Amino acid sequence: MSFARICRKERFGERFVCFELEERDIASQARPGQFVMVRPGFRVFDPLLPRPFAVLSANDDRFSLLFEVVGKGTELLSYLEVGDVVEVLGPLGRGFSLDARFGILLAGGRGLVPLVFLAREFEKRGILFSFFLGVRKRKDLALLRLLEDLPRVLWSCEEAVSGGFCGTVLDLVGKCLERALWQGAKIYACGPEGMLRELATVFPGKEEDIEVALEARMGCGFGVCLGCAIPRRGGGYWHVCSDGPVFRLSEVVL
Amino acid sequence: MNLSVTLGRMTLKNPVVLASGTCGYGREIAPYLDLNTLGAITVKGLSLFPWEGNPPPRLFEVRAGLLNSIGLENKGVERFLQEDLPFLEALDTRVFVNIWGKTVEEYVAVARKLDAIERIDALELNVSCPNVEKGGASFLLDPEALRELVGRVREATGKFLIVKLGPKLQDWEVTVRILEEEGAEALSVTNSFPAMVVDVERMDFVFAMKSAGLSGPAIKPLALKMVYDLVGMTELPIIGMGGIMTAEDALEFLLVGARAVGVGTANLVAPSSAVDILEGIKAYLLRKDMENIEDLIGRVR
Numbered sequence: 001m002s003f004a005r006i007c008r009k010e011r012f013g014e015r016f017v018c019f020e021l022e023e024r025d026i027a028s029q030a031r032p033g034q035f036v037m038v039r040p041g042f043r044v045f046d047p048l049l050p051r052p053f054a055v056l057s058a059n060d061d062r063f064s065l066l067f068e069v070v071g072k073g074t075e076l077l078s079y080l081e082v083g084d085v086v087e088v089l090g091p092l093g094r095g096f097s098l099d100a101r102f103g104i105l106l107a108g109g110r111g112l113v114p115l116v117f118l119a120r121e122f123e124k125r126g127i128l129f130s131f132f133l134g135v136r137k138r139k140d141l142a143l144l145r146l147l148e149d150l151p152r153v154l155w156s157c158e159e160a161v162s163g164g165f166c167g168t169v170l171d172l173v174g175k176c177l178e179r180a181l182w183q184g185a186k187i188y189a190c191g192p193e194g195m196l197r198e199l200a201t202v203f204p205g206k207e208e209d210i211e212v213a214l215e216a217r218m219g220c221g222f223g224v225c226l227g228c229a230i231p232r233r234g235g236g237y238w239h240v241c242s243d244g245p246v247f248r249l250s251e252v253v254l
Numbered sequence: 255m256n257l258s259v260t261l262g263r264m265t266l267k268n269p270v271v272l273a274s275g276t277c278g279y280g281r282e283i284a285p286y287l288d289l290n291t292l293g294a295i296t297v298k299g300l301s302l303f304p305w306e307g308n309p310p311p312r313l314f315e316v317r318a319g320l321l322n323s324i325g326l327e328n329k330g331v332e333r334f335l336q337e338d339l340p341f342l343e344a345l346d347t348r349v350f351v352n353i354w355g356k357t358v359e360e361y362v363a364v365a366r367k368l369d370a371i372e373r374i375d376a377l378e379l380n381v382s383c384p385n386v387e388k389g390g391a392s393f394l395l396d397p398e399a400l401r402e403l404v405g406r407v408r409e410a411t412g413k414f415l416i417v418k419l420g421p422k423l424q425d426w427e428v429t430v431r432i433l434e435e436e437g438a439e440a441l442s443v444t445n446s447f448p449a450m451v452v453d454v455e456r457m458d459f460v461f462a463m464k465s466a467g468l469s470g471p472a473i474k475p476l477a478l479k480m481v482y483d484l485v486g487m488t489e490l491p492i493i494g495m496g497g498i499m500t501a502e503d504a505l506e507f508l509l510v511g512a513r514a515v516g517v518g519t520a521n522l523v524a525p526s527s528a529v530d531i532l533e534g535i536k537a538y539l540l541r542k543d544m545e546n547i548e549d550l551i552g553r554v555r
Binding site for chain 1: 275276277278282283285286298306307308309310311312313314315317318319320322324327470471499500519521522523524525526
């Protein structure tokens, strides 16, 4: 674990916090889909475990994270300010494959984080993609700020918004993506489990070409505690931290 | 400064041991700390055949503690020998291997396989498992089953034999005498505490198995008392463990008479914890002007 200074903090809507952190090793090595374990940089054992967060972006010596305040651990982290220090471990896990010819990126809520990183990487590599974001609440649309300069972004909100599509991200996809458009594409998704489960129905026969970034309650983040088990297609378990967090949809039972 | 400790015929270069189930098979944690600086590493519990463990959820964090219901998932002794032993061969530290089984025969079979491996320094017997042949009661809670288990494993191996106790003991005196008589050479004290969480929204248990094992800072004073009591009851050397997060925690265990300390849950919080704890112990000895770690073992009785 190493210490990283918070050099920028930004809030998005009511529940999302973004930290830019100074840590050269992680910044230079992180790949889209990978994550880091984070805990406050003071010797506190309650909350006990570090929390796993997907990497939002990384450049030479800084990387950033964005998380939603959902419990005690994330709430405590949200109180930290610029200049404070966190303990970080990473980058961890297996990221997205980058071999798409055309990508369809599907994000539900905070699931946009690893996909924003992926979109930036696709831009660098000249890979075409469309980005779909779905949020539950109107206030969560603040997350669109992260996508401002990306081409081909479509969004939906489950609360009515004037001029916006009302529904989930998969409702949106169903409305505007015809089979011919997704047939030759590779699909990347991250969001609530229910959304990921539905992907097999929305894109029949496509499971091999769908990569999902999964979220899990983790103990260690590096494969020793075996706490983040998820059922494996064909029996047994995968461990989200070390086998994933990115899986082909065909590998897992959601 | 002399940090080495003896546990009967076993010598460790220092008293800090990585506890079973929190450092994988060794390779997984190796990128984050220098294993060779530690006294020993305890490989996670191995069974005769691969075992897939419990369904999720497997973890739940509570105030200053962690409940786990991993269910002893492991790759089995054969795959361990093929995939992980080569890495361990190259280490310059003691290698302990935790073993478990559903029947006495399974324990014996695992012990035999590992007995043949020179690199392995000790076997640590998890005796808290349910004894499938006797209706699923824990070996630890059935004196006759415990006697048979430890005795049979003792016959099967010449390795240094550690027995890992859980916090629920039927009769401490009886248990300890059985372990002494059947040839245990050290005790690991203690395993996680049986505990429970209820999800009030769903009005159901969080874990499929209902109960799970509590570890972390929350259990440290309980484990410390257990070690203190057992030190007074037996000459067998004790590896104290349970919620050790800092050097100060480790020192408490040594001071009440543990001859080594196991670092467990702390490895999950930060994989370099054990090294930090060792450094803290050294700093303490310097500050106290003590040359020899043996001088502090059992000093608070």
